[in-house]
Amino acid sequence: xxxxxxxxxxxxxxxxxxxxxxxxxxxxxxxxxxxxxxxxxxxxxxxxxxxxxxxxxxxxxxxxxxxxxxxxxxxxxxxxxxxxxxxxxxxxxxxxxxxxxxxxxxxxxxxxxxxxxxxxxxxxxxxxxxxxxxxxxxxxxxxx
Amino acid sequence: xxxxxxxxxxxxxxxxxxxxxxxxxxxxxxxxxxxxxxxxxxxxxxxxxxxxxxxxxxxxxxxxxxxxxxxxxxxxxxxxxxxxxxxxxxxxxxxxxxxxxxxxxxxxxxxxxxxxxxxxxxxxxxxxxxxxxxxxxxxxxxxx
DNA sequence: ATAAACTTGACAAAATTACTAGAGTATTAT
DNA sequence: ATAATACTCTAGTAATTTTGTCAAGTTTAT
Ligand code: FES
Ligand code: FES
Numbered sequence: 001x002x003x004x005x006x007x008x009x010x011x012x013x014x015x016x017x018x019x020x021x022x023x024x025x026x027x028x029x030x031x032x033x034x035x036x037x038x039x040x041x042x043x044x045x046x047x048x049x050x051x052x053x054x055x056x057x058x059x060x061x062x063x064x065x066x067x068x069x070x071x072x073x074x075x076x077x078x079x080x081x082x083x084x085x086x087x088x089x090x091x092x093x094x095x096x097x098x099x100x101x102x103x104x105x106x107x108x109x110x111x112x113x114x115x116x117x118x119x120x121x122x123x124x125x126x127x128x129x130x131x132x133x134x135x136x137x138x139x140x141x142x143x144x
Numbered sequence: 145x146x147x148x149x150x151x152x153x154x155x156x157x158x159x160x161x162x163x164x165x166x167x168x169x170x171x172x173x174x175x176x177x178x179x180x181x182x183x184x185x186x187x188x189x190x191x192x193x194x195x196x197x198x199x200x201x202x203x204x205x206x207x208x209x210x211x212x213x214x215x216x217x218x219x220x221x222x223x224x225x226x227x228x229x230x231x232x233x234x235x236x237x238x239x240x241x242x243x244x245x246x247x248x249x250x251x252x253x254x255x256x257x258x259x260x261x262x263x264x265x266x267x268x269x270x271x272x273x274x275x276x277x278x279x280x281x282x283x284x285x286x287x288x
Numbered sequence: 289a290t291a292a293a294c295t296t297g298a299c300a301a302a303a304t305t306a307c308t309a310g311a312g313t314a315t316t317a318t
Numbered sequence: 319a320t321a322a323t324a325c326t327c328t329a330g331t332a333a334t335t336t337t338g339t340c341a342a343g344t345t346t347a348t
Contacts, residue, residue: 001229002146002263004256005305009235012252028324041308048326061315062323077255085145091153108156110280111221111270112148118266119146122259136254149336172293185339192295205346206292 002090004081010038011046011084012077012131018056019072019128026065046084053083072132078123088116088123146234148225154182155190155228156221156275162200163216163272170209190228197227216276222267232260232267 013036021027029047033040047066050056055075056066068075086095090112093100100106130136157180165171173191177184191210194200199219200210212219230239234256237244244250274280 001152001225002148002232002234002260003236004146004234007306008145009252009256012255013250016251030324039307042306044326045307051325058325059315060313060323060325062317064315064324066325081145088146090146090148106157107160107275107278108153111156111275114280115263115266116146119259119263122262126255131251131255134251136258151337170293174293183338186337188295189338195294202294203346204292204294204344206348208293208346210294 005085007046008081008085010036010042011050011080014038014043014046015050015055015068015075015080015128016131018066019068019075019132021065022068022072024067026059026063026067028065031065050080050083053079055079055083068128072128075128076124077126077128078120081123088120090116149229151190152225152229154180154186155194155224158182158187158190159194159199159212159219159224159272160275162210163212163219163276165209166212166216168211170203170207170211172209175209193228194224197223199223199227212272216272219272220268221270221272222264225267232264234260 014032017032017035018027029040029043032038032047033043047056047058051058051066054069057069058064058066089095089098091100091108092098093106093109094112094116100109126136158176161176161179162171173184173187176182176191177187191200191202195202195210198213201213202208202210233239233242235244235252236242237250237253238256238260244253270280
């Protein structure tokens with residue numbers, strides 16, 4: 001349960017590769033495709049969204065590619081996923097785009113809201129930098 | 145992102161209704177259907193899974209229905225969802241049923257693992273009792 | 289016996305995901 | 319200029335998952 005679609009997963013892995021080149025080496029889609037084993041066509045879609053979201057900038061022409069638009073310590077996993085998959089919305093009722101009529105009388109509304117906030121809070125604290133320098137190992141040790 | 149399927153949502157709401165009758169009033173599927181506005185046929189599927197998982201017991205014959213097999217303070221939301229949707233598995237790589245070859249070399253493996261544990265930890269702490277007596281309001285106030 | 293109520297497995301419509309295809313635009317090295 | 323590199327964008331589609339429905343049972347209280 002609570003799966004993340006491949007788009008989000010690939011997106012994070014792609015951003016990791018782009019982060020490696022920060023601040024001055026553009027990474028091409030082709031290179032990301034090779035290193036992370038995701039098709040070029042699919043990555044185009046993903047990186048395009050991330051670019052529109054302002055997380056990366058593209059450099060055209062030979063020697064071009066993608067570069068982070070901010071330092072890796074300033075880009076959280078949460079932001080990446082938000083751009084690719086929209087806000088955390090455990091249930092349709094929690095999704096601002098859908099909404100629910102009976103939300104007031106529903107016993108579980110608070111539950112899903114709390115869970116969603118928990119998740120978002122966590123994802124906001126992890127940045128690309130944590131992926132780059134492997135500091136996640138300690139976080140996982142601390143546990144819940 | 146990170147949606148919960150309706151099966152899980154309905155399951156929790158159904159368990160909430162069953163919990164109301166604990167320890168001695170069996171709740172029928174028909175009654176749950178009415179109160180939570182979910183079709184009888186679909187609830188059959190859901191409650192059947194929960195029964196097989198040992199969370200509820202069924203009482204047959206007239207006056208029958210479903211009863212919690214343990215007190216509402218001893219049944220967590222996590223257990224309900226586990227039965228209906230399997231373990232939390234943010235990515236296929238984290239799913240014991242699928243697995244991933246490159247798990248050792250993958251930078252994001254730890255990230256998804258940590259997130260999954262965070263979520264499971266949270267869901268384990270919330271029980272049906274919390275839904276019954278509205279204590280969730282305080283939990284959400286505390287925040288992340 | 290009879291009706292209430294649960295049990296089970298098969299099946300199908302609908303939605304979502306996970307891509308692929310292909311044509312187009314911009315930039316730069318030579 | 320021009321060829322080569324590289325990003326940009328819109329559709330379309332096959333596979334999968336979700337979300338149910340249906341119908342024919344079985345069990346039990348009265
Ligand atoms: S049914 Fe919408 S919040 Fe519970
Ligand atoms: S690709 Fe399997 S763990 Fe990252």
